[in-house]
Amino acid sequence: MKYLLVLLVIVIAVGVWRSRRRAENLEARRPAARADNRLQPPQDMVACAHCGLHLPRSDALVLGSAPHPVYYCSAEHRAQGPA
Template identity: 75%
Template sequence: MKYLLVLLVIVIAIGIWRSRRRVERAQRPAAPRAAPLQPPQDMVACARCGLHLPRSEALVLEAPQPRYYCCAQHRAQGPA
């Protein structure tokens, strides 16, 4: 009978502990969601050094055909 009483107290203590954990989880603010990934961008090579970079970051020299450069210095020097 004594062991049954001890077991009952342990089960009640575990039940109280688990219910408090549930309440704490419910009150915890949700983790911020990650920003949605951007779609892949087209990559272009610098006409001077061959460095690949996204088209949105490249400097463009509109000639008969567009040429892409990684920096203003390479654009001023022209293609290799």
């Protein structure tokens, strides 16, 4: 009976230790998860003048200037010109 009581105390102690450790791990992960879940602001999309692929304006290659710039998805398509 004495060994059963010791075993019960050990099982309870291990359970408490694991639950505290799990709670600490969850608290450590929460700030990182919040930073990843932030939405990025929408970006203006443009179409490649050669193939019609839509891509963000920040990634596009521009030929010409305002008021009528021409956007391309790659240097190859810019060299080939509009389709």
